[in-house]
Amino acid sequence: MYMTTGPWVWVAGVLTLAIYSFLYKDNPFYKVAEYIFVGLSAGYWAVFLWWNYAYPNLFEPLGQGNYWNIIPIVLGLMMFTQVSKRSSWLVRFPLTFVLGVSLGLQIVAAVEGDMVPQLRGTFTPFSEGALFNTYDFWSSVGYIVLLVGVLATLTYFFFSREQKGPLGVTSRIGIYFLMVAFGASFGYTIMARISLLFGRLHFLMADWLHLLG
Amino acid sequence: MNLLDKLSRLDRRIIFLTVALAVIIPLFLPLRLPVEVTAPVKQLYDVVEELPEGSVVLMSIDYDPSGAPELQPATISIMRHCFRRNLKVMVLGLWAPGVPLGTRALEEVGAQEYAKVYGVDYVNFGYRPGGAVTLVNLGRDIHDVCRQDIYGTPVEDLPMMEKVKDAGDIGLVISMSMGVPGSDQWIWYYHARYRGNLATAQTAIGAPRYYQYLQTGQLVGLIGGMKGSAEYERLVETPGLATVGMDSQSIAHLLIIGFVILGNVILWLEKRRKA
Amino acid sequence: MRLQIPLIIILVTGLFTMVTAFIPAGPVADLNQLFRNWYIGIITFFIFLGTLNLVRVNGEKIKGKRRDWPYSIIMIASLAIMLFAGFYKGRASMDEGQPFMYLYFNVQFPLESTMYSLLAFFVTSASFRAFRARNRQAAVLLVAAVIIMLGRVPVGSLIWKGFPDVTEWIMQFPNAAAKRGIRLGIDLGLISMALRMILGIERSYMQ
Numbered sequence: 001m002y003m004t005t006g007p008w009v010w011v012a013g014v015l016t017l018a019i020y021s022f023l024y025k026d027n028p029f030y031k032v033a034e035y036i037f038v039g040l041s042a043g044y045w046a047v048f049l050w051w052n053y054a055y056p057n058l059f060e061p062l063g064q065g066n067y068w069n070i071i072p073i074v075l076g077l078m079m080f081t082q083v084s085k086r087s088s089w090l091v092r093f094p095l096t097f098v099l100g101v102s103l104g105l106q107i108v109a110a111v112e113g114d115m116v117p118q119l120r121g122t123f124t125p126f127s128e129g130a131l132f133n134t135y136d137f138w139s140s141v142g143y144i145v146l147l148v149g150v151l152a153t154l155t156y157f158f159f160s161r162e163q164k165g166p167l168g169v170t171s172r173i174g175i176y177f178l179m180v181a182f183g184a185s186f187g188y189t190i191m192a193r194i195s196l197l198f199g200r201l202h203f204l205m206a207d208w209l210h211l212l213g
Numbered sequence: 214m215n216l217l218d219k220l221s222r223l224d225r226r227i228i229f230l231t232v233a234l235a236v237i238i239p240l241f242l243p244l245r246l247p248v249e250v251t252a253p254v255k256q257l258y259d260v261v262e263e264l265p266e267g268s269v270v271l272m273s274i275d276y277d278p279s280g281a282p283e284l285q286p287a288t289i290s291i292m293r294h295c296f297r298r299n300l301k302v303m304v305l306g307l308w309a310p311g312v313p314l315g316t317r318a319l320e321e322v323g324a325q326e327y328a329k330v331y332g333v334d335y336v337n338f339g340y341r342p343g344g345a346v347t348l349v350n351l352g353r354d355i356h357d358v359c360r361q362d363i364y365g366t367p368v369e370d371l372p373m374m375e376k377v378k379d380a381g382d383i384g385l386v387i388s389m390s391m392g393v394p395g396s397d398q399w400i401w402y403y404h405a406r407y408r409g410n411l412a413t414a415q416t417a418i419g420a421p422r423y424y425q426y427l428q429t430g431q432l433v434g435l436i437g438g439m440k441g442s443a444e445y446e447r448l449v450e451t452p453g454l455a456t457v458g459m460d461s462q463s464i465a466h467l468l469i470i471g472f473v474i475l476g477n478v479i480l481w482l483e484k485r486r487k488a
Numbered sequence: 489m490r491l492q493i494p495l496i497i498i499l500v501t502g503l504f505t506m507v508t509a510f511i512p513a514g515p516v517a518d519l520n521q522l523f524r525n526w527y528i529g530i531i532t533f534f535i536f537l538g539t540l541n542l543v544r545v546n547g548e549k550i551k552g553k554r555r556d557w558p559y560s561i562i563m564i565a566s567l568a569i570m571l572f573a574g575f576y577k578g579r580a581s582m583d584e585g586q587p588f589m590y591l592y593f594n595v596q597f598p599l600e601s602t603m604y605s606l607l608a609f610f611v612t613s614a615s616f617r618a619f620r621a622r623n624r625q626a627a628v629l630l631v632a633a634v635i636i637m638l639g640r641v642p643v644g645s646l647i648w649k650g651f652p653d654v655t656e657w658i659m660q661f662p663n664a665a666a667k668r669g670i671r672l673g674i675d676l677g678l679i680s681m682a683l684r685m686i687l688g689i690e691r692s693y694m695q
Contacts, residue, residue: 043570072529104505149665183632199282
């Protein structure tokens with residue numbers, strides 16, 4: 001994908017083949033490559049986090065007199081107390097702070113960012129005759145299908161009553177909508193995996209072996 | 214052992230070999246199949262086309278090397294489009310491993326191809342940890358979240374950022390995303406509060422989930438997978454890796470459909486044999 | 489105290505964040521922003537902790553000469569090399585052309601993308617062996633998948649001009665309908681679980 005020169009492209013090529021050797025069977029070359037990846041990845045995250053955030057936003061300002069930064073640093077360091085059983089209870093302080101902030105945001109986001117717009121989007125096409133005036137035939141059919149599908153899918157997940165009679169029929173319609181969605185997801189998943197495979201094989205053919213023009 | 218038994222016990226390594234050949238052969242014998250543009254991609258293209266010159270486009274690089282074949286071509290094409298239209302590009306990443314990919318794309322397209330000036334026409338703020346929480350802060354006060362760029366330059370020293378203070382100063386946000394944190398967080402936490410134009414480029418695995426947001430108008434465009442990237446390459450008239458990949462993608466899909474049909478034929482024949 | 493104070497923290501921060509989401513300006517909003525900045529500061533230590541745990545677990549594996557222990561040496565060596573490459577020149581270690589970036593683009597990048605690309609082979613094998621239409625619902629799934637797979641590649645429009653349009657219609661309407669239904673259900677569950685945790689009813693995270 002990126003044209004590298006010299007021995008590094010050979011390093012990339014050999015490591016690629018080491019991973020693909022797993023397709024024949026599990027072997028030491030694959031394991032070595034796998035463990036190198038884990039170590040490198042962990043090191044990468046630590047370096048990036050330090051230079052992109054921890055140093056410029058926490059420690060450097062602290063050194064320049066912004067003493068409020070002591071609070072997140074101390075709470076963050078408390079995370080390390082979990083290595084010892086005696087002091088691991090201290091982890092609860094930073095954990096509950098972090099959870100409180102994120103859960104509070106999550107509740108608002110779930111309603112404001114997801115539920116309300118999604119419900120609005122389901123019913124808006126039916127307002128003011130838009131279905132007949134604004135959209136073309138297949139879109140109008142589609143919006144009816146959308147409304148039926150949303151209600152049917154929600155019915156499928158409703159377990160507070162036995163699913164029989166009209167509830168049962170609606171639930172079974174919901175299953176078919178779910179099958180269409182899962183089929184779509186499967187098709188897209190195939191697409192994603194083949195794209196990845198193309199990326200690597202293109203690298204091997206073009207950048208490593210120079211077999212392509 | 215008859216043919217039916219042999220087929221149902223087919224060594225999977227033969228299947229592996231066929232799929233590899235299905236991807237490799239079109240590289241040497243290209244079909245050059247035309248790429249048709251779909252509405253969600255065209256919508257995003259039109260939004261970028263209609264932005265006034267000098268508008269700021271924020272691109273969030275929320276993917277890692279495993280998403281690069283699908284999303285890097287889209288990142289490059291969108292940057293090309295923005296620079297061609299003299300829009301300003303601001304890059305940041307919610308995923309640390311994606312930052313070098315975004316940085317390279319910026320330098321190759323912005324600096325080398327279009328001779329744009331760093332700090333004036335484009336800026337790179339690198340990795341911003343915190344996911345959803347960072348986005349809530351970002352919309353309110355960009356300078357608080359992006360205090361320094363990826364090179365350590367304070368935000369006050371970047372001319373482009375003088376008038377870019379909050380969400381109201383951003384013309385378009387595009388999340389190039391493959392998971393969490395990513396487009397979901399941009400939609401639920403950023404767009405819900407601050408509105409504005411938001412689009413997403415997704416790996417194909419995630420793309421089906423975002424049609425519901427396109428329908429509500431929470432997204433103004435959606436690029437799905439390598440095909441979506443190929444469509445955008447076609448719109449900006451600069452075919453790249455995604456376009457090249459469409460031939461391999463086509464043949465591989467036909468092969469897999471063939472395997473699915475074959476598997477079901479075997480099932481049907483086995484049922485008939487038992488009956 | 490070891491239980492009460494953390495429960496008070498999650499209650500206060502949770503309610504404060506929820507309520508002040510609707511106050512976009514002023515000193516309350518500034519305090520909210522400060523809390524969020526502290527959140528980001530704290531979670532950076534999660535990743536440093538993860539790195540430390542990785543070293544600790546593999547170190548114990550090497551010490552006890554457990555299964556695959558030589559590979560753990562390779563892992564720790566890779567980690568050490570990446571950390572050295574990332575710190576030896578200060579911030580400039582991450583500049584283009586430095587060893588850190590060479591390691592990223594020529595070792596980490598190919599390893600990660602190749603590892604995920606392995607799934608292409610397994611998903612093809614699974615399509616042959618396991619993707620069987622044993623009932624009507626599975627048949628619907630199969631047909632939808634085949635239509636999508638043909639509609640999303642250029643060869644599909646060569647077979648039939650209508651494939652791309654049918655694919656887009658399926659994605660925009662029946663697919664979106666089901667995904668929306670699932671999403672609404674998840675949202676209700678998320679809200680319920682989040683409230684339970686904020687109010688201290690759910691405490692399993694403190695074990």
